[in-house]
Amino acid sequence: MTALPEARGEARGPFPDGLIDRVAQEMREHGQSPALRSGALLLESGGGRVEMDLDGGRFRVRIEAGDATAVQRLRGAMLHMLDHAAEGLTDRMDWIGGPVPGSLPPNVVFAAVAGVTRIGANFLRVELRSEQLETFAEGGMHFRLLLPRPGRAPVWPVVDDRGRTVWARGEDALHTPAYTFVDLDPAAGTMSFDLYEHEGSLATDWARAAQPGAEAALSGPGGGDFPQGSWILMGGDETALPAIRRILARSAPERRGHVFIETGDPRDRLPLEVPEGISVTWLARGAGPDLAEAMASVPMPAAGESRFVWCAAERGLVRRAKALFRDRAGLLSGEGYFSAYWTASA
Numbered sequence: 001m002t003a004l005p006e007a008r009g010e011a012r013g014p015f016p017d018g019l020i021d022r023v024a025q026e027m028r029e030h031g032q033s034p035a036l037r038s039g040a041l042l043l044e045s046g047g048g049r050v051e052m053d054l055d056g057g058r059f060r061v062r063i064e065a066g067d068a069t070a071v072q073r074l075r076g077a078m079l080h081m082l083d084h085a086a087e088g089l090t091d092r093m094d095w096i097g098g099p100v101p102g103s104l105p106p107n108v109v110f111a112a113v114a115g116v117t118r119i120g121a122n123f124l125r126v127e128l129r130s131e132q133l134e135t136f137a138e139g140g141m142h143f144r145l146l147l148p149r150p151g152r153a154p155v156w157p158v159v160d161d162r163g164r165t166v167w168a169r170g171e172d173a174l175h176t177p178a179y180t181f182v183d184l185d186p187a188a189g190t191m192s193f194d195l196y197e198h199e200g201s202l203a204t205d206w207a208r209a210a211q212p213g214a215e216a217a218l219s220g221p222g223g224g225d226f227p228q229g230s231w232i233l234m235g236g237d238e239t240a241l242p243a244i245r246r247i248l249a250r251s252a253p254e255r256r257g258h259v260f261i262e263t264g265d266p267r268d269r270l271p272l273e274v275p276e277g278i279s280v281t282w283l284a285r286g287a288g289p290d291l292a293e294a295m296a297s298v299p300m301p302a303a304g305e306s307r308f309v310w311c312a313a314e315r316g317l318v319r320r321a322k323a324l325f326r327d328r329a330g331l332l333s334g335e336g337y338f339s340a341y342w343t344a345s346a
């Protein structure tokens, strides 16, 4: 059997107390379900596998996946979570395996804008063309736009000699908002995504100004596997609408459940293809129950039945929804996905 591509990282102490538990908690905040076993952690995600353990003063990480892009993608996600769980730890890690130092990370793709169309009062559909979209074929529903700050020439990321993707900082730091593929056809070289326009948004400014042929840099794919469960309860705001649409379109016709979508403007209630056994309720933000309350009002199938709760919206609202479901429905971590899609300014 051929060995799968892998990357191995290692760091020596000191480590903060409960490092593995902290990492596991960070993963859960990102909707992942790690398994913990006596000082070790195992995560199967996005077609790959991550093992971490802390033993004899060494912290070790092993990442294995089907191709180099997936390894680097997973490594990027792990480094991000480790940075939150234990500040400074990733700077001390040595890696074996992965891309050649100095090269562009394999999960960065360049595309050309094919067109930008208005599809809702506050929604633009952006269509892109690229020969490199095969990179996005497996591993998640989402990608990131890589946007230079206004007036700055782009400084793209490179992989450093420790296998870490190094991003420009300061004035050259890229803005990297996440989006969801609406259509993705690597063979035809086309993809599209729907962008919710809002105040103070660099991504909105970019999309409004983008002319056909303009270069777009993307990284991904990542995050948010298609949820399981023959019964599903979903809730989201405008930013989650593309993901909800994809999940519903991929759902088996016999799937049952309820979907709540909150919008600030009724003209953003875009059409959805919905299996017969799933109800869709549109909520007006600021009037009546909010997303978390509406979702919590639905009677849940008993524990042990095939059920899944999915929620993506503003961070505070998602936290509240998660707490409600943990307390009231005793949801297991593999039965739920709660993801902050954006954070309201304080």
Ligand SMILES: Cc1cc2nc3c(=O)[nH]c(=O)nc-3n(C[C@H](O)[C@H](O)[C@H](O)COP(=O)(O)OP(=O)(O)OC[C@H]3O[C@@H](n4cnc5c(N)ncnc54)[C@H](O)[C@@H]3O)c2cc1C
Residues within 6 Å of the ligand: 142, 175, 177, 178, 179, 180, 181, 193, 194, 195, 196, 197, 198, 199, 200, 201, 202, 203, 204, 223, 224, 238, 239, 240, 242, 243, 340, 341, 342, 343, 344, 345
């Ligand atoms: C996995 C994932 C998938 C996503 N998919 C999509 C998608 O398909 N389509 C989509 O439109 N968005 C999607 N989002 C949300 C999007 O990434 C964020 O809204 C992001 O902040 C947009 O970047 P920006 O440049 O517009 O604004 P930022 O520079 O990030 O923020 C600028 C200001 O806008 C505010 N802000 C950010 N988002 C919103 C909002 N939705 N409403 C009101 N104010 C806001 C911030 O609080 C801040 O004050 C997704 C997010 C995640 C994590």
